[in-house]
Amino acid sequence: MxxxxxxxxxxxxxxxxxxxxxxxxxxxxxxxxxxxxxxxxxxxxxxxxxxxxxxxxxxxxxxxxxxxxxxxxxxxxxxxxxxxxxxxxxxxxxxxxxxxxxxxxxxxxxxDTPQPTVEFRTEEHFNHDFHFTDLDSSGFIVDNQTHLIKYSEASGIESGIQANQIWSWPLDMGNQSFSAHPITIVDNIDSYIFCDQSRWVKLDKNDGSVISTYDVHCNAGFSTSEYDWEIIDTLLQKIDPFHPNIPNHSWTYKLPEQFLGKDFLRGVLLNDGEMLLVSDDWAGIIEIPDEPHNQDRG
Known part of the structure; x- marks a missing residue:
């Protein structure tokens, strides 16, 4: 072929x-x-x-x-x-x-339902350090190096809503000096307790006015209807309003070993007898003493 x-x-x-x-x-x-x-x-x-x-x-x-x-x-x-x-x-x-x-x-x-395209709006840079938010998220507290500021309506929850400033409290300790230590804030029912290891300040929740203050080296603090308290490391101490820097051993109590004041994250006064404490390694509710003890430390 x-x-x-x-x-x-x-x-x-x-x-x-x-x-x-x-x-x-x-x-x-x-x-x-x-x-x-x-x-x-x-x-x-x-x-x-x-x-x-x-x-x-x-x-x-x-x-x-x-x-x-x-x-x-x-x-x-x-x-x-x-x-x-x-x-x-x-x-x-x-x-x-x-x-x-x-x-x-x-x-x-x-x-499958296609996911909507997320459109981000342009916002100004919020150059503040965040410290605290209310339990119902209605307000939060920040500082801008010179003032402690409370805002409401956290920006970003709904489109077009911006955070509104409620009050501002100066952090100046005198002569334009400011503490370099960490700031802690405790929810004290109708007030906030501010501590920066240089002072203990009770602020009104509504307007930020100072209710009482002590020059003590506290990691955190709270106030009941009878006494003011400070937390230093692993100790809970009642503040003597006349001698705030002199510890009263009869009113000094040991906190749980796992709790360290320097690792404090959050505190909420539940009532005059109970306090919620949260740190990096421990969280729980402590009973607030209502009378002194006879030991070296309670």
């Missing part, structure tokens, strides 16, 4: 099979496009055979290649033994798994 004859036969064969060849090409391209479309859905470690390491470790990639060779060898062995039934059901199961992996992300794309 001449070369022209062979080309004619090849041409006739291709013309007769163009539908099959076109279908295979379309399936090949369509499969790749479908894989690209659903790939983001499965692009997470828990969906991979060996997790995140399965895409980077050469050993795991080699193991996957070996498993493919083993699977191919098993199929060839079954075909040689004439076990086409097993091959048929195995192929059907594999096709079912593949179809599931395609339909799950497609169903998710079709049924």
């Amino acid at each position: 001449t070369g022209e004859g062979r080309m004619a036969l090849l041409k006739d064969a291709m013309v007769g099979q163009w539908r099959s060849m076109g279908s295979m090409a379309a399936m090949f391209v369509g499969t790749i496009l479908l894989a690209i479309y659903i790939q983001p859905f499965w692009d997470r470690p828990e969906s991979r055979a060996f997790g995140e390491a399965g895409t980077t470790k050469v050993g795991l990639i080699g193991l996957e290649f070996i498993l493919i060779l083993i699977f191919t060898g098993v199929i060839i062995w079954l075909a040689k033994r004439g076990l086409q039934v097993i091959i048929k059901w195995a192929v059907l199961i594999i096709l079912w798994i593949s179809l599931s992996y395609c339909l799950i992300p497609l169903s998710s794309y079709a049924l």
Whole structure:
């Protein structure tokens, strides 16, 4: 047979099979496009055979290649033994798994509600140190290095709402000097107790006016209807209004060992007999003493 004859036969064969060849090409391209479309859905470690390491470790990639060779060898062995039934059901199961992996992300794309685009509004930089927020989040307290400021309506809760200043209290200790120690604020029911290891100040919640103050080195403090108290390290001490810097051992009590005043996070006076304290390593409610003790420290 001449070369022209062979080309004619090849041409006739291709013309007769163009539908099959076109279908295979379309399936090949369509499969790749479908894989690209659903790939983001499965692009997470828990969906991979060996997790995140399965895409980077050469050993795991080699193991996957070996498993493919083993699977191919098993199929060839079954075909040689004439076990086409097993091959048929195995192929059907594999096709079912593949179809599931395609339909799950497609169903998710079709049924999931698209997330709205978040638009952030431009806001001025809030150059303040945050110290306290009320339990109902109606107000919060910050400082700007020179003043302690209480705001309401935290900006960002609703579009267009800005924080409103309620009151401002100067941090000046005299002669334009300011404490460099950490500030703590305790929710004292109808007031706030401010401490900065240089002074204890009771501030009115409504207008920030000073109700009482002591020059004591406290980590935190609170005030009941009868007494004023300070927390220093692991000790709770009643403040003597006439001699605030002289500790009265009969009114000095040990706090739990895990609680450290320097790690104070939050304090809330629940009533005249109970106080909530929170630090880095301890949180709990303490009972507030109502009478002195006879020991060295209670």
